[in-house]
Amino acid sequence: MFTFSCNNTEMNSCYIFSIKVGTVQLNLVRKIYEMSIHILIFSLCIAAIIAADHDVSHHPNWKYLDSEKCGYTRYQETKYKIVSGKAALLGEFPWIVRLGRKYRNFLFFDCAGTLINRYYVLTAGHCDKRDDVARLGENYNDSPVDCDAYECAPGVQDIKVDKYLEFGFEPRTHYRDLMLVKLREPAQFNEYVVPACLPKGPILKTDFLGKTVQIAGWGFSNVRTRYVPSNLQYIGAPVLSRQVCSNIFINKLTESQMCIGFESGKDSCAGDSGGPVTKNLIVDGKRRHYLLGLVSYGMINCGHGPAVYTNVSYYMKDILDKIEKN
Helix, strand or coil: CCCCCCCHHHHHHHHHHHHHHHHHHHHHHHHHHHHHHHHHHHHHHHHHHHHHHHCCCCCHHHHHCCCCCCCCCCCCCCCCCCCCCEECCCCCCCCEEEEEEEECCEEEEEEEEEECCCCEEEECCCCCCCCCEEEECCCECCCCCCECCCCECCCCEEEEEEEEEECCCECCCCECCCEEEEECCCCCCECCECCCECCCHHHHHCCCCCCEEEEEECCCCECCCCECCCECEEEEEEEECHHHHHCCCCCCCCCCEEEECCCCCCCCCCCCCCCEEEEEEEECCEEEEEEEEEEEECCCCCCCCCEEEEEHHHHHHHHHHHCCCC
């Protein structure tokens, strides 16, 4: 604040000076106001860009995913059978993929994945990138042709892996535990080979806490005998608070992970890494299966508590960014 005094002889000069001071102050206030407006507009633009970046509803690569055919099975069940390990029906999980490689003329599978379109399989980031074969359409691994009491499925599709697309998996924390497998040849869809739907729209924001999801795979059905079943297995299990798993494991869970399971007896085990966690949902009047998670890690003695899963919804933009064809 400026203060000054004037006598009569200096009045004119003093008056002019006061006007100049007032003008300077007014210009300063105006410039501060204009700068504030610019900062506000800039902040709103940045916020809009960030919001658009996280809104994947209009991502251009949705065109590579078949939203009409995905997630359907031969069985449009409405109830989950929650058991310690249930043999899957033929074609009940047509999106599940086995990943493996040849060992002494024997095809050895050590990871699972989920078919999301004709060329891409989503699996765990910790899976072995030496696996060079993706097997689609298998339900029974001890017979050349899968049959039930009514019909037989076409033969399995063994497709060579073209390349792996990584997401920066962190082995110590198991963060970013996902990976895309690009197939060399397109999968041939039929009743027993169908892609799972990826979460979209309201599903991305849905809290599944307490809801039952399905976990499928060929992991040990008996952790004591290390018995691997010849039939694809699945369980129904509830989504738990991330804090439950954070209290059990060394690393605290983040929004990019899910905690799923029971206190004991029911869990996904070795051999299921990268396998699907799905939920049967009605969206736009259609009941279909959506991929919500991927098997990441659990207790050394699996089956004795909940396990940690990669949250697919959290990574949807990253996943869509990497898909190039269907």
